[in-house]
Amino acid sequence: MPIQYILQIETATQVCSVALSANGETVAFRDIDEPNVHAAQLTLIVDELLRTSGLSFKDLEAIAVGKGPGSYTGLRIGISTAKGFCYATDLPLIGVDTLAGMTAGFIANHSPIAANTQLCPMVDARRMEVFAAVYDNQFQPVVPPAATIIDAQSFEHLNVGQRIILFGSGADKLETLFAANEQVEVISHFKNSARHMSYLAYRAFQDEQFADVAYFEPYYLKDFVATTPKPRR
Template structure:
């Protein structure tokens, strides 16, 4: 892997930045709810300084495209677009759910992963992934947002690892799957793992200009109780 790619992610409670140059990865990561806007740029400066590089020397900028918190996803893509515009870099969006699958592989050697994120409002973001021989991942359970009781994927056989906060928020999930699962210990996505996915996407020609980078919320509308007299 020779591409020089910077990845940033603020889609969940975790705030992270990572830079890959050749076989070297420099990463910063901190659980910092509501502090992403003050943490992320110093992290970017730190990894670039350690590598002795400037933004303009990179090949692409990757970002956590979601799903996750609406505010977190917007912060991440906004900061990533600002950096990419300034340095004239193409952008690559990476699924936060898929990034957790890669993290489960990095930590546990997982080849099949079911990722969930607590989406609040009694819903979860879900996705299932299988690792390919080239180190990339294929989506075998479509990414979606749904009530926990409706998550009953047809995963087939094999050893499946689980990752993300959804399993913690809804412990009953594992009992309804009808397959044996193993805990990965992964709760949040990290930019370090987005680099792998971003590299494959970049090699496939999936990078876009900064103005065309877009988030993936999965939940496009937020339901709330209307006040009397309001439409």
């Protein structure tokens, strides 16, 4: 079976991330977890990763990119960069749901997941709001992605014996809120990464689920609201 390489880009959160996968398995990745580095570092990381892997764009089969939900600015940078690569190389574009990618990565690193456990990936959306979805232990969607305000009653719907695991940048701020709730577990410091999307990107490639490069847009979940910088004193 020939090796099918996919370049993967994920910029929905503060983490600027690039990965290379071969037949659905991550073979190299680079994550930079620093604020506001996407515009300056993304193309440099791509170049570095390809070079150190001994590959070029001619060796790739597709470009995959996290489509959100997440940071408005981060998504615009990541998706415009991926589209630019596709235009320049005539490679197909694959859009991967960021929350699904996070869940695939979590399952890969925490298997097996108990049957009574649901998984809730979260991307921070400021204050107590998050972009979140819910999956069961078999990676089947239970609650679709939504922008949600979290409070102490958010998971009261859970049945006796059921539990839910929260993880991602949106979950980190909820540790204290659910510290006394035995049904809710917060896994802190789970970082979003392009390496989490390898399985989903390869599956989409095999099924020829390619995005229209000209019309592909980020999955924002809610409208962007521009704010005016505060005047300096």
